[in-house]
Amino acid sequence: MKDSNQGAQSLDRRLLRLLQADASLSHAALAEQVGASPASVWRRIRALEQSGVLGPTVRLVDAARVGRGVSVMLQVRLRSHAAEERRGFEAFVHGRPEILECHSMSGEWDYQMRIVAADVADYERFLMREVLSHPNVATSASHFALSQVKYTTALPV
Amino acid sequence: MKDSNQGAQSLDRRLLRLLQADASLSHAALAEQVGASPASVWRRIRALEQSGVLGPTVRLVDAARVGRGVSVMLQVRLRSHAAEERRGFEAFVHGRPEILECHSMSGEWDYQMRIVAADVADYERFLMREVLSHPNVATSASHFALSQVKYTTALPV
DNA sequence: CATGAAAGCCATGGTAA
DNA sequence: TTACCATGGCTTTCATG
Numbered sequence: 001m002k003d004s005n006q007g008a009q010s011l012d013r014r015l016l017r018l019l020q021a022d023a024s025l026s027h028a029a030l031a032e033q034v035g036a037s038p039a040s041v042w043r044r045i046r047a048l049e050q051s052g053v054l055g056p057t058v059r060l061v062d063a064a065r066v067g068r069g070v071s072v073m074l075q076v077r078l079r080s081h082a083a084e085e086r087r088g089f090e091a092f093v094h095g096r097p098e099i100l101e102c103h104s105m106s107g108e109w110d111y112q113m114r115i116v117a118a119d120v121a122d123y124e125r126f127l128m129r130e131v132l133s134h135p136n137v138a139t140s141a142s143h144f145a146l147s148q149v150k151y152t153t154a155l156p157v
Numbered sequence: 158m159k160d161s162n163q164g165a166q167s168l169d170r171r172l173l174r175l176l177q178a179d180a181s182l183s184h185a186a187l188a189e190q191v192g193a194s195p196a197s198v199w200r201r202i203r204a205l206e207q208s209g210v211l212g213p214t215v216r217l218v219d220a221a222r223v224g225r226g227v228s229v230m231l232q233v234r235l236r237s238h239a240a241e242e243r244r245g246f247e248a249f250v251h252g253r254p255e256i257l258e259c260h261s262m263s264g265e266w267d268y269q270m271r272i273v274a275a276d277v278a279d280y281e282r283f284l285m286r287e288v289l290s291h292p293n294v295a296t297s298a299s300h301f302a303l304s305q306v307k308y309t310t311a312l313p314v
Numbered sequence: 315c316a317t318g319a320a321a322g323c324c325a326t327g328g329t330a331a
Numbered sequence: 332t333t334a335c336c337a338t339g340g341c342t343t344t345c346a347t348g
Contacts (some may be wrong), residue, residue, distance in 0.1 A: 008316085016216075016218055016223070019215075019216035019218075020215055020216055020217075020218055021213075021215065022213060022214065022215070023180065023181075023214045023215050023216035024180075024213075024214040026339085026340060026341090027340070027341070028339085028340070028341095036317080036318085037317070037318045037319070038318095038340085038341085038342095039317080039318070039319080039320095039342080039343085040316080040317055040318070042341075042342070043316085043317090051222070052219055052222055053218060053219055053222045053223060054216060054217075054218060054219075055216070055217035055218060055219055056178075056179060056181075056216075056217055057179065057180045057181040057214060057215070057216050057217075058176075058177055058178065058179070058180050058214070058215060058216075058217060058310050058311070059173075059176035059177055059180035059211060059212070059213075059214050059215075060177075060211075060212035060213055060214075060215060060310060061173055061176075061177055061210060061211060061212060061311075061312050061314070062209055062210055062211075062212055063312055065208070065209055065210045066173070066210060066312055066314050068312050068313065071260060073260070073262070073269060090306050090307075093306055093307050094306075094307055097311070097312075097313035098313055099307060100307075100308075100309055100310070100311075100312070101305075101307060101308050101309070102305075102306040102307040102308075103228060103230070103302035103303075103304070103305055103306060104302065104303040104304045104305075104306055105230070105300055105301070105302055105303060106300060106301045106302075106303055107300045107301075109300075111306065112230060112300070112302075113306075113307075116312060116313075143262055143263060143264045143266075143269070144262070144263045144264075145260035145261065145262055145263075145269075146260075146261040146262060146263055147260070147261045148258075148259075148260055148261075149247050149250055149251075149259040149260060149261055149268065149270075150247075150250050150251055150256060150257075150258060150259040150270075151257075151258050151259075152257055152258070153215050153217060153257070153310060154215070154218075154254070154257075155218050155220055155223055155225050155254075155257070155273060156225070156254035156255055156273075157218070157223050183325080183326065183327090184326075184327070185325085185326075185327095193332095194332055194333075195326090195327085196327095196328085196329090196332070196333085197332080199327075199328075
């Protein structure tokens with residue numbers, strides 16, 4: 001059982017690696033790559049889906065080619081940290097599609113997020129009209145990315 | 158022609174939105190959602206792929222369920238900014254799978270990146286043994302994410 | 315108990331009109 | 332754009348280690 005579990009885990013990890021890199025592979029292609037049968041691959045993927053390990057299949061889009069070539073790291077401190085105020089700000093974050101990522105942070109800033117904008121003027125408008133005019137935003141700091149050195153959605157498994 | 162171009166652009170944008178949300182949709186399902194024929198959808202997607210707008214199809218994995226529940230924002234300043242030294246550091250970044258994103262930044266820090274770790278101890282080991290022992294790293298600052306408020310790969314289109 | 319092999323059904327992609 | 336056809340993948344069943 002130890003061997004079979006190890007084998008299964010290794011198979012799962014290899015499947016996760018492959019699917020994170022290219023989710024368009026067929027079960028047959030995956031089976032060939034991991035050295036298993038298509039049926040076994042199908043069952044494992046289904047188990048990984050049902051256990052919540054495998055999330056959605058998404059298509060990545062080139063940011064520069066759709067006019068979102070500028071990434072800005074924005075840090076924000078709130079005026080009030082009451083639960084309802086925080087929820088209000090987080091709802092604002094979810095409602096703004098140019099905010100791709102937002103993390104609640106330890107340290108001097110409450111939130112850190114990544115915004116994609118068309119250009120500097122576009123970002124300035126977003127900052128002034130959306131963020132700084134939000135009633136619960138106390139202070140903010142913006143840092144522009146000069147280039148994207150690395151971006152991957154693939155977690156190490 | 159103006160109308161047809163506008164229609165095409167709107168169709169493309171809607172296709173991009175749908176594919177960014179769920180790349181497992183069939184051409185038939187996409188066609189139904191955007192109110193076009195499957196053949197038209199197929200040709201537009203093919204054009205978007207060849208123009209480089211549409212990137213790879215990937216499967217997202219739940220970080221916490223694969224033991225990568227801790228996100229850390231790491232900022233780094235280099236000792237030397239010579240081209241070759243920068244390339245060396247960026248090669249290091251590409252070689253470390255726990256670094257999911259890395260941006261070359263304006264401002265006081267040279268690079269900002271997001272690292273996923275199993276826990277604080279795991280991150281400490283990564284920081285000490287990998288980052289701070291890198292010959293070209295001068296200073297660094299780490300900020301732990303308390304929670305992921307938002308994470309999406311979907312650009313606004 | 316999980317895997318591998320085999321087969322049928324079905325949906326899909328691609329093409330022709 | 333619509334309709335068609337051939338291709339291939341998905342899913343189940345059964346036998347096996």
